[in-house]
Structure formats: C-alpha cells, structure tokens
Amino acid sequence: MDLPVRYWQMHRLSLSSGVRGYDVRALPIAKEFLQQQATAQLPTQLIDLFQTPDATAVQTQAESGLCLRCYVSQPIVRACQKLANLFGSGHQFSYRDLLPFVLNDDGKQLVVLSEDKTEHLQVDQQNQTQPIAYKAFSIEVLKTYQVDPKKSLSLDNWTYLKTKQHPELKQFLAEFGFQHLSDWAMLNRVRSRQFASLSEPDQNLVTAFHAVYRRDRQQQTVKGPKRCPEPTTAQLTEMRSQLLGDDMSGGLSDTTDRELLTALKQVATQLRQFDVWQSREPLDYFDAASGQYETRSDLPHAAIDVESNEEQAMLEALNAKLAATFPTSLQIAVTARITKLAKSRKYAAFADKFVLGLQHYYRDGLSLKELVPMLGMSSWDQARRILNPGELLNHVRSQTITQLIDHVLELVKANSLAPWPPSPDYLQQLTEQLEGFADAEIFDAAAAEMKSGSHRNFDSHYATQLLQLLDTITPHQPIQD
Template sequence: MNTASISRYWTIWCINLANQQMGYKKCDVSSARDFVQQRVQSCSNDELQSTLLENFHADNWTINELINRGLAGLCLRCYVSYGILKSCQKINSLFSGEKSFNYRDLLRCVLDDDGNKLVVLDSDRQTQFILSEDGVTHPATYKLFTVEVLRKFKHDSQARMSLDNWTYLQTKQNPELRNFLSEFGFQCHSDWSLLNRVRPKQIAILAERSRQIVKVFHAVYRRDRRKQRKITVGKCPDPTNLQLQEMLELLQEYGIIINATEDLKSELKQVAMQLRQYDIWSYREPLETPDYDTGVYSLRRDLPTVCYDISNLDKQEIVELVNQKFQEILSEAISQEISHTITKLKSSKNYAPLAHKYLPGLKLYYCEFKSLKEIAPVLEMTSWDQTRRILNPGELLCKVRTFTVQKLLECMLKEAGIRGLTTIPPTPEYLQTLAEQIENFVDVEVFTEAGEEIRAGKNRSLDSLYAQKLRDYLLTN
C-alpha cells in the first residue's frame, strides 16, 4: 500500500458549503493519521483494513477501548468517504445525455460526515453512539451514512465483497439518493421489487437452490402483492414474518431447510444481488469511466482482461460470428426501441399529445445536430426539461445497448449450445463471462463513442456507428 493509498484512512471527503461550484473538499484528520501510523508499525499494509474493522466492531466498553474503537471507525469512515465520492461520480456517468443534475448533487444525499466526532456501535450493531472526549456515549440523533456502510458490512464473512464494492452497492441503494433520482424519472429497484419482477431468463442464471427460493418467493409474495394492487399501488415492502414463515414451510417441500426467517431474508437478498448484475444498471455502464477531478476517462477496472476467448471457440470464429450479427442486431434494436418509446408516449396521459413530435425531435437532434434547448421552440414545447423528458436520447441509447447485448448473448449461447460448448441453460459462471465479453465488444465498437457524443453537449460530432444507424432509420421513416 503506497502513501497515497494509505492516506485514504486519514483524509475525509465532505461537503464544501463555502465552494458550491466544487461541491466537496478533502480534509486531513490528524487523530486518524496518528492512529493509522501507529497500526502500520505493528502490522503489514495488507492487514491494516482488517485490523481497523476488527477494532471498530470489538465489543469492549472500557474507556480506552471505546476510544480505540471510535478512532478505528474514524479511519474507516475516511476510507469510505472516498468510495462514496467515486460511487456518486460513477452513478452519475450511468445516466448519459442532457440532464439537470450532476454528481455533486448526488453527494449532498450521502456525503454527510465531517469526521469531527467519534462514533461507535452498540453490541447488536444496530445503533450509532456518539463518543465524547471523556469516554461518555449517547445515542446519535442522526445516522451518518459512512457509519451505516460500515455497520452493515460483514467484515468477518469469508464470502464478503470488498469494502469498495460494498460502499458502491450501499451508495446506489441509499434511500435519499434513490428518491432524488426518482424525481428525474430514474427508477432504482429495491431487492423485493427486483425479485418480484424477475424474468425467466434471469432465473436461468441461478443455481437450483436459488431458483427454488425465488419460486417460493413468487408463490407467496407475488400472490399477496397482486391482491394488494387491487386496493392500492405502491413500493414493494419488506416481506412480513408471516410471509417468510410460509415460504420456509414451502421450501421444506423441496427439501430446502432454512432455520429462521432472518436467514431466509438474507438468502433472498443474496439472490437479488446476483440478479442485479444482469439488471439495467449493469447494462448502462460505459466501457470507460470519467475522473471528474482531471476530466480524464479511464478503462473500467472490472472489465475482463481476455476478449473473445470464450471456452473452446476459436478467436477468429467468435469475431466473425459477432461481427456478422452485430450491425443487423443494432439496426433492429434502434427500430424496436424507437417504436416502443412512441407506443409508451401515446399511452401516457401527460405526453400522448406530444408523441407525434418524437421522431421529428430525433431528426433535429441527430440529423440537424440541434441541442435539446434549441429543439424546444422548434417543436413548440414549453421548456428544455419537457423536451428532455420526451426525447431523452441518453435513455434511448441505454435501451438500444441493452437490447443489443441481450440479442448478441442469445446468439452466442445458441452457437455454443450447437457446438456442445456449454449446457443449456448455461452455468452462471459461463453466462457471466460471456455477457461481460459481449458488453466489452459492443462498447468498444459503438456505445462508448455514442455515449461520449451525447455527453459532449454543444458542437457535438455525431459520427459514431450508432448515430449513423439512427440517421438511416430516421431518414427512411
């Protein structure tokens, strides 16, 4: 761990009220720095985070140990604040196109820790306590998000994800951030909503035990949900204890024994986490992500290092097969998603009168290179915001990308099945590897460039293959 990396444990990112343009600032926390430097001398760099987590979650209430726990937590809060900042930048990058918010707006929802107070958890890891200088604790009136990230992190589990990935997941699921995004029409599904609406193709990626758990969840939760929708429509709530108990009894019929409702709830959340990998969020991620401090785009670190090397398929064969189908599928995706959008607009109570302006608006955007602000008066729309909601070129791009990836994935799976290279349905590992490599391919070929064109704002150059295919469609319809 180099000096820059280790300093993450004593520098905290927090909101900068004095500089609204920058939005945030980095502050040195001297007590955290002293605490880390003492620990580095007694353990290796690789063990530092584990040591801090063990100290923070220790169940010791003597004054010295409380201070030790609070300082360890403070170091980890510094570390997590950096992850929250990067998560907001990444989440913002998922929503390409012209929009009326940026990642600094997202920070206000989750970057709420200034590092000025020591915080510890109770024995049950449920309540945050403020620790005063004399070692006295009292319940916190406000729950810091950094501490909530650490509170929910299962540091002692062998199957845990990294703290960085956990921070990203928790930031995406933060209720305040999700409510903020929902105001702009971006839906973030809860675990229960995701499980309730899961499709057969998604279930096919799961192991047999997980499939049975989802089947039982549908038998109970979806049944009750349908009854409730006859009365009222709302968000998917947590399953009740009665529902969970009924699920446990049904699972016994399949030979699956789970001892407690909390254990079942935990397994359901694990299944939802697997499904989330195949949800729209993953399909919206670009090949490159921006560093907003420098303005430089860098390659996603989570991309597979090997491209096209799928099982025993010859590299040249895979390239030829994908290239053969790619442009055909891309054109099909554009046609279908535009048609779906028009149908959706026509069925909308608010936007039905404007549905006929959708194609002319796309032509102004992609053929005449006008901005949404310039398009608004031409189409006699009330504002730029209304034009954005109707046209939303970033959303169209995301939908076309999703369709293209899924179609190419189906094509490759069919070919692999014919050659006897995989089982049908394929194993989750095979499917994930194949999906990642196809995403890599389509991003390199078209979608990274297409996304950058939309983000460019004024004087954009719409020369990508996506823009060309879209113009071909618009000029013939």
C-alpha cells in the first residue's frame, strides 16, 4: 500500500553547515502507525483520534497526532516562503529567518492534549502522561482545527492562516515596517503620500474621520488607551454630519453606521496595500502624549518615490484587476450553484432557498443548524450540502486567483518582464504571491469569519459583496452572465 509521505515525513528546523533552514526526516513511528490505518478518510480520521481524549488509547492518540504534525509541517514552511516572497523583497531576511518562530517541532516526543486542550502532555514508554512547558506550534495548529464541512478551510489553509497570525512572526515583520495595525490605526496615522493615492470620495472619508476620530484621540489623556478602538456611534454620526455639511458625502448621504464602517475599512485596506507594496515606510510607534503614531527616530525617514517605482504600477494593475475580477467570479460561482441545484433531481425543490439561506447566514449570522427549520430542510447535513458557504468561497477564490494569474502573465509577456514561456519555478512563485495577495485582500478575512463560532458578524469585503449580489437575485431569476 502506498502511504502518503506527508503523514510520516516531517519538515524540521535545521542548522546544518551553520545555515538556518529545514530538512525533511522520516519518522518510522508515524509510518508504522499509518500502515495500520485506512487512508481513504485522511486526515479527518486522524484529527478525530488526536482531538478526542481517551485514557485507554493514549498511544493511538499520540501517534495519530504525530502523523498530523508531519502533515502540517509542510504548509508551515510554505507559509513562511509566501510571507517572505510578499514582504522580503529589498530587506535583509528570507523565509529561513521566519522558520524558527513556527517550525519548532522535531517530532522526537509523542504528545497529546489534556482533556480541556489547555496543556500539552508528553507520553512516555509506559503510556503515562505528564505536562510539558514547551509547546510546539504544529500542535497548537491541530488543537484549534475543526473538522466541520460547513467551515470549508482545509487543514493546509488553516495551517497557513495560523502561521500568518503567529504573534512572534508578526512582530518580526513589524521590525521591518510591516506592522499589523488595526484599520482605525491605519486611518488615524495616514501619511500625505497615502492620502494622495486615494480617490476624492475616499479622501473625503479620511478627512471626516480625522476631524472627529483623530480629534478625540488627541484630546485623550496620557493614561488613555493606546490601541485605536472602533469608532463609537456618536463619532460615526458626527462623521456623517461632516460629510453632508461639506457636501462631500460621496454617495454616503443615507448610509447607516455599518455601511460607513465598511466604507472606512475599505479605505484602510487601500492604505494597508500601500504599506505592503511600497514596503519601505519606516516603522511607527504610538505617542500617548500626542495621541498619534510617530516615526521611529532610529530608522531612515526617506521613502522611495513610489511614482517611479515599478511595484506601484504593478500594484495599481493588480488592484484594478482584483476589483474587476472578484465580483465577476462571485457572480459566476453563485449562478453556477443555483443552476446546479435547479437541475438536481434531489435538491431542485430547494434551489429557490439558496439565496434566502445565504442571506440569513451572512446578514443575520444564523448557523446552518438554525436555518434547517426556517428553510424547511430535514437536517443540518442537508442544509450544508445545499448552501455550503465554504465551498462557494473556495470556488470564488479559485476563479479569482486563476484570472489574476492569467492577467499578470499577459503583462509579463507584453512587457518582457521575464523569459517566455515562463519556467515552472516562476509560475509556482507567481501563483504563491498572487494567492497571498488575494487572500490578504479578501479571502483570509472571509474564511476567518466562518471560523469565529456563534454570534458571528460578517462584515468582510467578501460578505458585503456577496450580500449585495444576493439582493439582486429573485427566485427563478438568477443573475445573467
């Protein structure tokens, strides 16, 4: 029987020859355990074994976990490579510098989780367990993963998401200027170059935000909170009044608080893109006395003229293509799903309820279980097969990234930016970079919302655009291609 090598070969941190990197080691214990398992349902069956405490089967739990630790070690390395590709250009670091933060499992110990999942327990040769202080990141990834078809993220994608969110790794990137400021901090400390890159309606939004939010921040005492909280209802009301009073509402004259928040977040996303792609702005720190973010004095103050930077031209092209591609991909995916349901003998009767179900799921935050009686369905599993918001997200993501890749390859060929036809390595690197770009702009936030449990609040760009699209669809009349 051919065994998937990912479940018994572990990517491990290596310092051989004095160069930090990684190597791949076979773990005989994992391979022997895997030989005894039915591989058709991997990794689901292994996750069930690992996440279910059983005092009578500690060895099985630990060995299934070891197989999974091997499995996630590969996407951990790939996540570091993607982050380095996105942020490392022009800086003195590579993906190898990111590995020690997250690739810290050597596979030498068998480990299980305590019943409440708060402790890592080492398993000895007598199948006895004892707590260990050292916590491997791979086990933290597995501890938080949920095997739930309605929550779409594969174990690979979940590992990638958790790696990007690792606090120490994020702090490392912050040392190079890639700080993970909140949307409100991004808007509060906008620079003149960033402001100039915005459209006039977006500039008006920032001006109103500063007139109210920044004013209130500056009036806070030194003891006030350093983090920039979400604008209050009173602040949002005052911002709308300013926009209307100065006749610069930009189409937001009848906006609600939530719509204004969404518009402000979209502007913050543009500012974040500016930082990521320019990637030369010095690191900021918050000055409690002034209530503003100030530039560190120990870093260079000069910034590259982005107007002459080729990356700015590429950013503009990518932004424009993403803005055009994403809504089209969303429309294609929704239309295809409705058409497929309508042609299905088993689910044709529920085709009309697809739109209504997703509206309640995203707008009202209802779970699939709560939607079962509302939509007249027989079970959660039936609701999942019919609505399946996670599958829809994956289809939209795949379609969007494919179109981005095609567009960039057209630019590469037309401008002779790389040898043609491109090599497989070039295509792989390009794909990873565009996946990272699209995920950071749209799909990571959308996936994280699905994972947030009960009382979810869907306000990502994906959710907002999907609801706008669903509102244009009536039963028996799906949108036209």
